[in-house]
Amino acid sequence: MFNVGCRMSDVFHRVMNTQISMNPNRDDPCTLVVVFLRGAADGLTLVAPVGDDNYHKFRPRLAVRKKDAFMLDGFFGLHPNLSALEPAWKEGDLCIVHGVGGESDTRSHFEAQELMEHGGPAAGGWLGRFLRSRRQTASPLSAVALAPTLPELLSGAPAAAAFESLEEFSLGGRGRNEKVPAEFARELRRLYELEPDALRDAARNTFDAIARIEAIDRHAIPGNAAGYDEHDSFAQGLRQVAQLIQADVGLDAASVDLGGWDSHFTQKTLIEPLMLRLAKGLAAFRKDLGSRMATTTVVVMTEFGRRVAENSAFGTDHGRGSAMFVMGGGVRGGRIIGPWPGLTPEMLDGPGDLPVWNNYRNVIAPVLTRHGAPADLSKIFPDFAVKPLPLYS
């Protein structure tokens, strides 16, 4: 298996690049893509414990049937709407962690999302602190969010940009009267070329990044004929992230949201289309990037899971543990990391929720290490004793 990670050698190489090369928009980037499923996605539908009898007792109308599921092992099955993830699973590129969540037990979306994006009761986002912790960022496009405003996750990041269209990465604006004359860039470049120091190199990097963005053919057919849904903003967001990765602009991190998972009523009608979008988007992204998935990690997370027992409205209420996906980046996939003591009533948390067996930070920690985080993660996850899960071994 192609298993080149983003370990220190790559990072070292990158640092060296920024110092000795004219072009630090390196050719060996590693990018971390965080997909946040806002609204608390039901982990028990995404990754259903179809082999657990109690699951079917708690969910007489909503449980995923074994015959419908894409079986991951003898016990867990993916919801059929996630079957686009089958190749990633079979090729060992997708790892699933179940019973994941944070320590917030208020079951409040706002508080749980904020705590999870901040990485605990800390200021700023963990992804922002991770990017800051490395300090050698040379790219003007090191972090992006496919959103109208910067999510808390990226708060505090150096040079992070929220955008909805790649066109914003040019000297001009989006409007027709915002074109910048060619002579402007030419004269500006000329002045920066006269600079004797690092400022000249920074300007060269910037012009280089602009050129790479401009060279992206937005209507080109994605790699490996990957099919992104034209009308799905989530898929198009991932597609633009893939374009940035392929354009080698030095993208370190990206954040893409998929909201709408708060399924108190008629859960199936709410989340089945979302699962389809999630899986198809991720599958297209993986296909598009091809071998570059080896240095690209996608983390899918949600603020908390949902009550084990379904409610009277064909829905589920706020719970605790849910599932997280880690795809690509050399993860040792085709595995579900548990434990799974079973859904017996006495195992459940509070009003009957899947407990949090795995803190989300223990899933993210090994990924950050893989992506060049400093050995000491206490600045990224303060006041938390990190116990990284074995995603790579």
Added chain:
Amino acid sequence: MKKTSRREFVAAGAGAIALSVAIFRSAQGWLKDMGQLAGIGIERSLDGPLTPPAAADLDPVSHALNRMTFGPGPGDHARVSAMGVGAFIEEQFAPEKIDDSLCDRATARFGDIWTEPLGEQYDEDPEALPPALRRLTLLRAIYSERQLFEVMCEFWSDHFNIDPTKGDCCWTKPTDDAEVIRKHALGNFRELLRASALSPAMLWYLDGRANVKRSSEEKPNENYARELMELHTLGVHGGYTQHDVMEVARCLTGWTVLARNDDGFSGNLLSPMKDRGVAVFRPEAHDAGAKRVLGQEIPAGLGEGDLDRVIDIVVRHPSTARFIAHKLCMRFIADEPPAAAVDAVSAAFVANEGDIKSMLRALFATPEFAASAGVKFKRPFHFVVSALRATNASTSADRPVLSYLERMGHMPFRYPTPDGYPAAAVHWRATLLWRWKFALALASNRIDGTHIERFHLQRQIGSDSGMMATLLGRQARAEESDAYLKSGDGLALLLASPAFQRC
């Protein structure tokens, strides 16, 4: 006389006028409503002489304006030239004597929320307060004539950084800004440090409020104690040990602040709102034993008196004078400041017991300061404000401007960790694209809520060469004039040029 608080005002509000005002002001959106028009239509006067700088290189006046202000506006060079740099520095050292009516007008719509008692601020919309503080800060940086004061407010805001996204800090940071940073920005370092130690926002941000010792098993929370020495006073290599951190933490046990959602200590009775968000000392949560901090004994039983002993010990430690001096020299001289300048400023700290003006006076008098013209790379906030000032822009300083700062990673009050935004250029060079875009958008009036009268300005100044010199603080070089004329947008080009990124 006691100021009438908004709540009291509302409570007493008989009559239609009072009621309608109360409804307007207590609505969740009132902050937004009243902030909407701030800054719009307000610009500095161009009535005085606008004589541009005449020297080929940055002269001492341009140098002083570059470093001691957020950038000169049209006419500033002529005014400071006439009075002399020395007189300008002394003028800036007495901000209370400087007429600041323009800035007052630009910020008037933010009302008096910043002077409310803390418990009352808890009524405000948490989503609206930090953005309002950001705008207020930006408006002051742009419009205030008390420029050195604003520069120092920025400096101390980084030094005692608090990110309002933690806990109750969204409500308590505005008061920290007023009562800690702005109150002491040009005052005495010891007083500043003490105010910060007891700032409700700091007690939240660095967990001081959770630093309690109520039983022998309870371990103090060391977070603030460590940062107090590592970041606020001695510096990381300043000579303290882990044992000192633990001892300082013990000294500060018991200082806490009631949370906004405090449910009281007696049954389900809520403590009165006015008591929340206020720093209090709770003797039952204090470690009353003897301590030893940086080699000095603190006897048992001093209670809340431990705090002042700790403050005295750390402020008088020689590493603190040096650490603060080094940081000031980084801000005002160079990323790697010459040792002689640091020595001079450090000596001024010691001789004047932490008087901040004395340190700055010593700093501005060093030959190293004089020799450093144009070598610093503006941080994004400085760049944006200097461009707005140079073009005499009128601006609401709202989202459209702040979003540029967000993209450059320099949104005020949004730095997550307690070390504050970094000073050195290396952290900021990746922001060029957004600076260029800002320059282009500003020059062609494409930023909503911000307006410049570029042709009026050009007419008032009189010539292309005068316009260029006004922006650059010196006569343009041949290649700059050439680019100015050929670029298709000379104003944007100069704002985006390498020279304008420096100060």
